[in-house]
Amino acid sequence: MSIKAFLSLSAVLSLSFGSSALAFDKATFFDAALCKPAYTTASATKMYDEAEKLAKADMSLMTAAIYKLPGDFGRQGFKTSELVFAGLSFGVLVEGLRADDLAKAYQLKSDDLGSLLGTATKAYARALPKSAQPTADMGIVSIIARESAAFPGKTLLACEFVTNEDREAMKQLQGK
Structure with a gap:
């Protein structure tokens, strides 16, 4: 193989692996929204650090930091290009009003606490084992x-x- 052919092949492989690595990293964000791995402060910090490398946070909501990434990195027909850090939560914003579909796909049940004081019109949850x-x-x-x-x-x-x-405070506010 000539040096020119080798350099061309190396460039192609580098670009291929580079975009695969980026796609893998973005897929990791979607997995993290599904608690894979289970939430820890270390895993949340790692996701935050990675998000900071890829985009600047939109802090206009004051209760959440939203990172808009280039391209879709959703799964199973759910499209997303945005990461969210809010309080002790890490997630993604799925395009469209898809709570019912997400509940079916990920075995989530109705969560009355999520609709506390009108904060959510639909709320589903599943505690990890x-x-x-x-x-x-x-x-x-x-x-x-x-x-x-x-x-x-x-x-x-x-x-x-x-x-x-x-x-407990949320339950008391809802009279449960």
């Missing part, structure tokens, strides 16, 4: 899907950590 709860004595990690006026025309799919104290 006890073996995947990083700090069950402090709170619960769940996969959630919510439609809300805060994200018009989009649905939040996220891995969410709620402290036991916050969960």
